[in-house]
Amino acid sequence: MKIINHNYINGEFINIDSNEKLTLKNPTTEQEIAQIFLSTPSEMNQAIECASKTFESFSQTSIDERMEILQRIHDELIKHEETLIDLAVLEFGATITTTRRRTKNAINLFLVIKEELKNYDFIKKDAYSLTRKEGVGVIGVIIPWNANLAHLCSNIAPAIALGCTLVIKPSEFNALETQAFLECLHKAKIPKGVVNVIQGTGEIVGEVLTKHPLVNAISFIGSTKTGKKIFENCSKTIKRMTLELGGKSPTILLEDANLQEVIPQVLSSAYSNSGQACHAGSRLLVPKSKLQEVENLLLQNIQKLKIGDPKREETQIGPMINQTQFNTVQSYIKSGIEDGAKLLCGGLGRAEGFQKGYFVKPTVFICTDETLKIVQEEIFGPVLCVLPYENEQEALQIANNTIFGLSAYVFSNDETKALAFANHIRTGRVLINTATSKAKTPPFGGMKQSGLGRMGGKYSMDAFCEIKSILF
Numbered sequence: 172m173k174i175i176n177h178n179y180i181n182g183e184f185i186n187i188d189s190n191e192k193l194t195l196k197n198p199t200t201e202q203e204i205a206q207i208f209l210s211t212p213s214e215m216n217q218a219i220e221c222a223s224k225t226f227e228s229f230s231q232t233s234i235d236e237r238m239e240i241l242q243r244i245h246d247e248l249i250k251h252e253e254t255l256i257d258l259a260v261l262e263f264g265a266t267i268t269t270t271r272r273r274t275k276n277a278i279n280l281f282l283v284i285k286e287e288l289k290n291y292d293f294i295k296k297d298a299y300s301l302t303r304k305e306g307v308g309v310i311g312v313i314i315p316w317n318a319n320l321a322h323l324c325s326n327i328a329p330a331i332a333l334g335c336t337l338v339i340k341p342s343e344f345n346a347l348e349t350q351a352f353l354e355c356l357h358k359a360k361i362p363k364g365v366v367n368v369i370q371g372t373g374e375i376v377g378e379v380l381t382k383h384p385l386v387n388a389i390s391f392i393g394s395t396k397t398g399k400k401i402f403e404n405c406s407k408t409i410k411r412m413t414l415e416l417g418g419k420s421p422t423i424l425l426e427d428a429n430l431q432e433v434i435p436q437v438l439s440s441a442y443s444n445s446g447q448a449c450h451a452g453s454r455l456l457v458p459k460s461k462l463q464e465v466e467n468l469l470l471q472n473i474q475k476l477k478i479g480d481p482k483r484e485e486t487q488i489g490p491m492i493n494q495t496q497f498n499t500v501q502s503y504i505k506s507g508i509e510d511g512a513k514l515l516c517g518g519l520g521r522a523e524g525f526q527k528g529y530f531v532k533p534t535v536f537i538c539t540d541e542t543l544k545i546v547q548e549e550i551f552g553p554v555l556c557v558l559p560y561e562n563e564q565e566a567l568q569i570a571n572n573t574i575f576g577l578s579a580y581v582f583s584n585d586e587t588k589a590l591a592f593a594n595h596i597r598t599g600r601v602l603i604n605t606a607t608s609k610a611k612t613p614p615f616g617g618m619k620q621s622g623l624g625r626m627g628g629k630y631s632m633d634a635f636c637e638i639k640s641i642l643f
Contacts, residue, residue, distance in 0.1 A: 182363030225364030418577030500552030
């Protein structure tokens with residue numbers, strides 16, 4: 172069993188000064204795979220002070236120097252790509268096909284940001300003023316367990332590009348992958364103190380990070396509940412914030428949608444990352460006249476889904492990350508049943524054929540009451556709620572009747588009609604006639620209680636900037 176007992180501070184792996192530990196289990200087999208030591212507040216303080224001191228010099232480096240650092244990190248990660256993939260599958264349970272694609276995209280972010288940096292508009296000048304973009308300073312980063320490498324790369328790359336320094340609290344449940352990533356950073360010889368990583372819990376070290384006066388900005392990805400707490404902590408020192416929070420994203424099938432073609436994409440979105448995705452299309456809005464046809468197609472297509480060992484290429488749905496998340500999803504399914512929603516398929520208990528592993532049955536509810544808990548709250552598991560509507564006006568009302576506003580999906584044979592509908596949805600991202608986008612670096616973030624700010628390519632760099640005006 173692997174032991175992770177150190178942080179990464181000032182370019183060195185330093186032993187954690189605590190005996191508090193967490194045991195990680197393989198979510199597929201429930202076998203113990205690692206023990207993780209959890210840090211203390213004093214270690215977080217040490218990392219923050221290091222990052223603050225390093226910012227003084229690193230912020231003065233040239234664009235060429237920072238481009239070279241981004242290239243070195245990319246090159247080192249490429250060498251260890253397969254290891255990173257294997258560890259993500261092992262400790263998170265994400266399917267290997269999804270993990271392979273996500274890992275490649277994450278590593279490529281360093282090249283994407285490098286290209287953005289070449290032509291980034293740091294200075295604008297006219298006859299009487301000069302406007303200058305500067306790195307915000309020390310960025311505290313807190314990320315979840317559902318796409319660890321992607322979240323690490325999407326914060327580190329733009330921060331380095333702008334000459335910022337970072338203190339990162341990754342999820343303790345991704346410690347093996349994080350360790351492998353840090354070894355790559357170390358081999359890439361990034362300047363000491365630019366990236367500092369503290370292993371621990373949000374309640375202990377995350378709390379310090381969001382309150383510390385030397386931290387200039389916070390980038391958080393996670394639940395809306397935790398985001399509200401972070402917002403409150405940051406308000407004490409008026410930190411800049413980028414918050415990518417929860418979602419309860421609607422998928423709207425307009426009257427003319429080709430159901431045979433669309434339903435597989437509906438399930439691909441709803442059960443993305445085994446349902447452990449903030450952007451999952453977990454509410455499906457269908458015309459009442461098409462409800463029976465949709466139900467039949469959902470049942471037919473769900474029967475074809477491959478649930479099982481995430482290491483197998485054919486697997487489409489893997490386990491929940493741990494027992495806690497499995498129990499959470501079970502409680503929502505129980506709530507749906509008790510509240511009177513029609514259970515179309517799935518339900519309580521492990522998926523059929525599994526004696527071990529945190530495998531949830533792919534579940535579908537038909538809901539005529541949009542106030543139900545399962546309709547309004549983020550479940551973070553493979554649970555889809557189907558809501559019938561009478562007309563497009565009602566569909567729009569249902570789509571927007573949520574505290575969230577992260578993503579949405581619209582399907583129609585008429586793209587112009589779909590676009591017109593999409594323009595009225597209060598959400599940060601809308602996908603039309605697809606469950607996945609080929610766009611390279613679109614802005615990503617939410618409206619309402621799904622967050623603040625945007626990340627992605629140039630937008631990530633903008634999020635980590637301060638703007639200074641110099642007047643003549």
